[in-house]
Amino acid sequence: MSDLQLADDVREALDDVLDPCLLAAGHQMSVLGLGLISRVEEQAGDIEVAITFTEVGCQFTHRVIASIEDRLESLGRFNQIRVRPDWSVPWTPERMEPGPREALDEGRVRLAGRLGLQAAIQSHIDTGK
């Protein structure tokens, strides 16, 4: 889990931007909850956000960046907004915030139940994968 210090409105904005792949899989998880945001710097009315992705070469890089910029712009208090990909921070499940992580695990358990794969999925959850 990251230790980002965020202004309330920025936190709320980043929490509004949903990860498109998890959304397609039926989970509403924000880029913040998923742990994609690696750095946020506010300075002199500007904001710069660094974001990693769950896999290198994610096809939705442009879309997610544009969505974050749109949402930050809607706050109306920044002169310049810059969201950049930062592949130097590899994403791991440990970067997820506890609440979203638990919600995702619950969803996986439900799905595993339907597929008869409870033991396998529980093993993944127990080992933090």
Added chain:
Amino acid sequence: MSRPFVIDGVCHPYNFAQENLNGRFGRIFNDVMHSFHPLVNPPGRALSREEWERDWQPQEFIETMLLESWTDMCAVHSTPIYDAYADGLVTNEKGAWLKERYPDRVIWYTCADLFDERDKVLRTLEENLDRGADGVKLYPSRYVDGFTESWRMDSREIAFPVFELAQRYGVRNVAVHKALPIGPISSEGMLVDDISAAANCFPDMNFQIVHAGFMFVEETSMLLRNHPNIYATMEASMLFTILDPPHQAKLFGEFFAAGGFEKVIYASAAVNPHPQVVVDALTAFQMPEGSPFQLSADTRALVMGGNLARLHGIDLEARKNKLAQDSFEQHRQSNGLLEPWTCVRRSTPNE
């Protein structure tokens, strides 16, 4: 061990200069493209951001490709990405210049912007076919004022007239950007299903799915299996040889199983990665033990050049002999390869 004859299936003299960026989309595009640069180029070999943000000139581009890597021929794709870049990112002028100057080293895919008015599209395409284009590069989506527009490869009104014109010129290769959304565009333009009807209606033309492997892998595999004239050109997706080799093995496994080794085309996306970095990665790449699709010298040579040569009717032995006398080959044989980025660094910025 002898080297295969390498034809880079897609490489570009990009214009990443700041003054070429079109608004926020252009800035994001540049940021994303640059973010991969230090990942795929080994430490110490990446250009600084300032060096990287340049308008690559055709001469420094071709010297980088041919004097700094064991690439033998380049398929230069012009691009009509006008929503992000004022000049479209890679102009037709650069492609035409390279084709005119180095006809035996360059395969030029002229770009056509099919969002333009049809008469203008065909007129411009005709001019570029007259200038020696060997193929046509198409982009099926664009992002304008917060909206996405797309056209389909099976459109009789939009796409087929382009194929018919190319046919009249004896040009048989069409490459279409698919499987990798650029910009916050909708994904429907990136689907590959529309290529099926085009391939059926134009059986004597070849259709390359550029960026094959990023999305719709199963659908792409079906097309490779089902159509003798559809190919997977793995621009950027081939960088998984560096970034995620197990994933590359999975993609190769899917495509080789569907279409054989004859349907996959090497493409480096240089000069974002340095071309030799990708040549090295693919030369060293091995399929996992037990895979029925091991890369032998012969099958690797097909992927790295033989397949594209076949598509363009190039006799590799004859071409190799011809190129042995040119200044690039003479220089390489006498001096070996130049250090990466020598050619661009000796040019003045944005010369």
